[in-house]
Amino acid sequence: MSLRGALAVTRFGLGARQGEINQASRDPKDWLAAQLVTDAAASFPADELMTSQQLIATALEFIRSTRRQQVDEATRRQFRQTTRRNSVSELTARTLLAVTTSYPFHERLVRFWSNHFTVAAKSLPTRLVAGAYEREAIRPNILGSFTDLAMSAIFHPGMLAYLDNWQSIGPNSRTGRRRGRGLNENLAREVLELHTVTPASEYTQDDVAAFAGALTGWSIGNFRIAPDRLGEPIFVDHFHDPGRKRVLSKSYGDQGGEQAKAIVRDLCASPHTANNVAFKLARHFVADQPSASLVQKLSDRFLETQGDLMALYAALVEAEEAWVPQSRKFKTPDELIVSTSRLIGLRKVLVGNPVGVFESFAQIPFTALSPEGWPDEADAWIGPDAILKRIEWANRLAERNSTLDARDLLTTALGERASFDTLQAVMGAESPSQAIALALMSPDFQMR
Amino acid sequence: MPDFTRRSTLALLGAAGLCSPIHAAYAAGSEGRKTIFIILRGAMDGLAALIPDDRALAQLRRSTIPSVSDRIALKNGFSLHPSLVNLYSLYQDGDAGFIHAASTPYRARSHFDGQDLLEALGETSTCDGWLNRLVQTVGGHGLAVGYALPLALRGDGPATNWSPPVFASPSDDLLNRLQDLYADHPLLGDPLAMARATPAQSVGGTKIKSGPAEQYVAASQALGKLMSAEGGPDIGMLSFDGWDTHANQSGQLATRLGGLDEALAGLKSELGSHWVSTAILICSEFGRTAAENGTRGTDHGTGGLMILAGGAIRGGKVHGDWPGLNPRDLYEGRDLAPANEVTGVLKGVLRDHLGVSRSALEQRVFPATSGIMEGLVSFE
Numbered sequence: 001m002s003l004r005g006a007l008a009v010t011r012f013g014l015g016a017r018q019g020e021i022n023q024a025s026r027d028p029k030d031w032l033a034a035q036l037v038t039d040a041a042a043s044f045p046a047d048e049l050m051t052s053q054q055l056i057a058t059a060l061e062f063i064r065s066t067r068r069q070q071v072d073e074a075t076r077r078q079f080r081q082t083t084r085r086n087s088v089s090e091l092t093a094r095t096l097l098a099v100t101t102s103y104p105f106h107e108r109l110v111r112f113w114s115n116h117f118t119v120a121a122k123s124l125p126t127r128l129v130a131g132a133y134e135r136e137a138i139r140p141n142i143l144g145s146f147t148d149l150a151m152s153a154i155f156h157p158g159m160l161a162y163l164d165n166w167q168s169i170g171p172n173s174r175t176g177r178r179r180g181r182g183l184n185e186n187l188a189r190e191v192l193e194l195h196t197v198t199p200a201s202e203y204t205q206d207d208v209a210a211f212a213g214a215l216t217g218w219s220i221g222n223f224r225i226a227p228d229r230l231g232e233p234i235f236v237d238h239f240h241d242p243g244r245k246r247v248l249s250k251s252y253g254d255q256g257g258e259q260a261k262a263i264v265r266d267l268c269a270s271p272h273t274a275n276n277v278a279f280k281l282a283r284h285f286v287a288d289q290p291s292a293s294l295v296q297k298l299s300d301r302f303l304e305t306q307g308d309l310m311a312l313y314a315a316l317v318e319a320e321e322a323w324v325p326q327s328r329k330f331k332t333p334d335e336l337i338v339s340t341s342r343l344i345g346l347r348k349v350l351v352g353n354p355v356g357v358f359e360s361f362a363q364i365p366f367t368a369l370s371p372e373g374w375p376d377e378a379d380a381w382i383g384p385d386a387i388l389k390r391i392e393w394a395n396r397l398a399e400r401n402s403t404l405d406a407r408d409l410l411t412t413a414l415g416e417r418a419s420f421d422t423l424q425a426v427m428g429a430e431s432p433s434q435a436i437a438l439a440l441m442s443p444d445f446q447m448r
Numbered sequence: 449m450p451d452f453t454r455r456s457t458l459a460l461l462g463a464a465g466l467c468s469p470i471h472a473a474y475a476a477g478s479e480g481r482k483t484i485f486i487i488l489r490g491a492m493d494g495l496a497a498l499i500p501d502d503r504a505l506a507q508l509r510r511s512t513i514p515s516v517s518d519r520i521a522l523k524n525g526f527s528l529h530p531s532l533v534n535l536y537s538l539y540q541d542g543d544a545g546f547i548h549a550a551s552t553p554y555r556a557r558s559h560f561d562g563q564d565l566l567e568a569l570g571e572t573s574t575c576d577g578w579l580n581r582l583v584q585t586v587g588g589h590g591l592a593v594g595y596a597l598p599l600a601l602r603g604d605g606p607a608t609n610w611s612p613p614v615f616a617s618p619s620d621d622l623l624n625r626l627q628d629l630y631a632d633h634p635l636l637g638d639p640l641a642m643a644r645a646t647p648a649q650s651v652g653g654t655k656i657k658s659g660p661a662e663q664y665v666a667a668s669q670a671l672g673k674l675m676s677a678e679g680g681p682d683i684g685m686l687s688f689d690g691w692d693t694h695a696n697q698s699g700q701l702a703t704r705l706g707g708l709d710e711a712l713a714g715l716k717s718e719l720g721s722h723w724v725s726t727a728i729l730i731c732s733e734f735g736r737t738a739a740e741n742g743t744r745g746t747d748h749g750t751g752g753l754m755i756l757a758g759g760a761i762r763g764g765k766v767h768g769d770w771p772g773l774n775p776r777d778l779y780e781g782r783d784l785a786p787a788n789e790v791t792g793v794l795k796g797v798l799r800d801h802l803g804v805s806r807s808a809l810e811q812r813v814f815p816a817t818s819g820i821m822e823g824l825v826s827f828e
Contacts, residue, residue: 123696123700164694164695164743164745167695167742167743168742168743169742171742176742180509181742181743182741182742183741183742184694184695184741184742184743184745184747185741185747186694186747189557189558189747189748193558193560199556199558199561205557205780205782208557330635360614360615361595362595362596362611369489369689370490370559370560370692372559372560378635379597379599379602380596381596382635382636382639383595383596383597383608383609383639384597384608384609384610384639384640384641384642384643385594385595385597385608385609385610385611385643386595386596386639387636387639387640387643388640388643388644389595389611389613389614389615391618391622391623391626391640392613392614392615392616392617392618393614393615395615395616395618395619395622396615396616421629422629425625425628425629429625430621434621434622434625437618437622438622438625438626438629441626441629442629443629443630443633443635443636446636447635
């Protein structure tokens with residue numbers, strides 16, 4: 001076992017399963033590179049899950065029935081049951097895959113991008129569709145180019161619904177003039193601010209409004225418009241604001257739906273986007289305040305390769321800065337739950353309602369509070385209350401699983417990353433269960 | 449968990465190396481006077497909460513603003529949203545007031561930057577909040593109810609957070625051993641020491657329920673209980689999420705305003721005899737567009753609404769300036785213009801409520817700010 005093997009598994013992967021640090025130790029970089037293959041993307045057990053199209057159609061049908069007539073309680077209950085069952089299945093399938101996968105680096109990247117392009121439960125229909133969005137828009141696209149990933153995310157019905165674009169109508173479009181309806185600039189603003197160029201590009205309100213105008217028309221098939229394409233992404237000509245649009249000093253001719261796509265492509269190619277992606281990737285993998293040299297390397301590689309994501313990941317793995325022995329990332333609740341499950345088994349961790357454990361730590365997947373996604377810095381997760389809740393949880397797990405050997409757990413979980421202080425604390429525990437609680441709550445296991 | 453008294457709490461914080469020198473001299477006698485900051489994240493539509501009787505409003509096509517017959521008239525040029533019944537009765541008692549068109553210096557329209565700025569106020573660093581600097585200035589410690597410690601309370605002053613317990617408490621022995629193990633760790637040591645210092649009175653072990661309104665109410669009641677307990681903190685904070693109403697605003701906003709309204713009633717009843725010496729400061733990172741957008745909602749704007757409540761507040765009044773809603777009055781032709789500074793309001797309240805000098809506030813709590821609003825606190 002080597003220290004680098006342990007770092008590959010815990011920092012780049014999702015936490016060690018039995019024997020994993022041993023495997024990775026032979027050639028840690030190679031162990032990571034071998035995971036970036038399409039097999040990994042295909043390994044999601046999605047057979048029993050509904051597609052976003054099916055989910056949105058179900059939601060639209062339910063909304064229509066509640067508007068048309070009194071809906072009896074049985075129908076409401078059935079809808080609630082169907083949708084709750086789907087949410088629980090999504091969360092369980094996603095967690096199960098993370099806990100069992102032999103492609104944990106790939107899986108971490110899926111989660112990173114899903115958070116970068118957040119779609120979260122809001123009102124219907126987004127409450128249903130966030131899991132399907134991740135499977136359809138993010139998962140198959142993380143080994144290609146950033147532009148392709150961004151296009152598939154931004155124009156996915158999940159995103160069009162989450163950031164309100166499906167109801168945004170160009171003030172000078174046919175529908176806009178007739179019905180006096182207008183723009184919703186939510187998607188345009190968040191694409192600029194969060195997904196691509198960020199405020200560092202000094203975009204203005206006029207840029208936001210022009211981009212929002214270009215995005216009008218990108219909508220979702222519903223009963224009023226395109227009932228034969230219920231729940232599918234559609235472009236509605238008579239919602240689209242006609243005319244040229246000027247965004248970040250470049251003028252775009254009106255080619256209907258292509259106008260917004262041309263703008264997104266240019267945004268993706270911007271050096272500001274390269275910096276944004278480089279910083280977020282470095283922050284996610286290495287440190288809340290990553291070194292400028294690492295960010296620069298990633299940003300340069302992004303620009304040299306027109307946002308080739310495989311080249312970007314290779315630059316990350318090659319960078320010495322990414323392998324510093326000190327672990328500076330505090331695990332988010334989701335990372336703690338997944339890594340603990342990889343260590344001692346999912347069934348021991350998710351007891352009863354699978355949502356419950358995530359809820360206790362205020363991080364239920366697919367329910368981020370804003371389009372910014374889940375925070376990626378320790379400050380947001382390490383409050384006094386949070387640390388106490390982790391201890392309480394670890395203590396309960398330890399009491400229920402006191403037959404496990406804490407020293408074996410440390411070896412499996414941390415390999416050479418286990419510090420002398422942690423070993424000493426675990427060896428000196430007053431009981432087997434206290435030893436397990438100390439191992440799980442050791443700084444070495446709480447950090448990655 | 450042991451029941452820490454105020455003195456042992458401070459001793460523990462000091463022992464853990466958390467206490468920066470506390471400059472309580474600035475505010476001798478402020479002890480027992482309660483200050484609560486409530487941030488409404490996502491930008492509340494102030495125009496739909498405190499509705500101006502302004503003819504220009506009709507031009508703005510606001511189906512999202514309650515009709516005249518539904519509003520609660522304040523008979524001073526403004527009316528309240530019908531969900532704000534408790535706030536109205538506080539207003540009538542002189543315990544609630546408003547500042548419309550309030551803003552921080554932030555002029556872009558990003559929630560995240562806007563909230564960071566509102567919580568840091570005057571500092572550019574995002575690890576140092578103004579409420580924490582207030583704790584450092586007046587002494588005592590700060591408490592937030594919620595899972596995370598909000599930015600406004602982060603910093604060198606003693607501050608902690610609390611949320612209802614989910615699992616059984618671990619033994620003191622385990623906690624002691626972990627505290628030893630964390631002793632030299634840059635991240636883990638302080639939070640654990642702080643957590644152990646939080647008074648865990650019987651706040652009720654029930655989980656906070658799922659709806660936004662229920663969350664606001666449950667968090668407020670917990671904060672009221674913790675702050676009014678013997679030795680409880682004098683400075684508290686709550687974060688209410690979910691005010692970003694881009695589409696189909698009316699129902700969502702009514703629910704949230706109703707929750708806020710009940711939360712204020714809950715705070716009043718839990719604070720009990722402390723209510724007369726309490727100031728509650730409520731605001732968002734910015735306001736929303738004056739006109740409605742295309743989806744029966746409103747987009748990110750500029751001037752917002754501040755609500756002040758508590759027995760210490762000089763209420764029954766809309767303070768400050770009103771910029772108007774005529775097209776030429778709107779900021780960038782779209783937002784309620786910024787007419788009153790958030791920091792001016794905060795300073796006006798804190799100076800008179802806590803007896804902190806203006807210069808101390810401007811040196812320590814809100815550096816690089818100038819204006820102050822007068823007449824916000826009652827001296828009964």
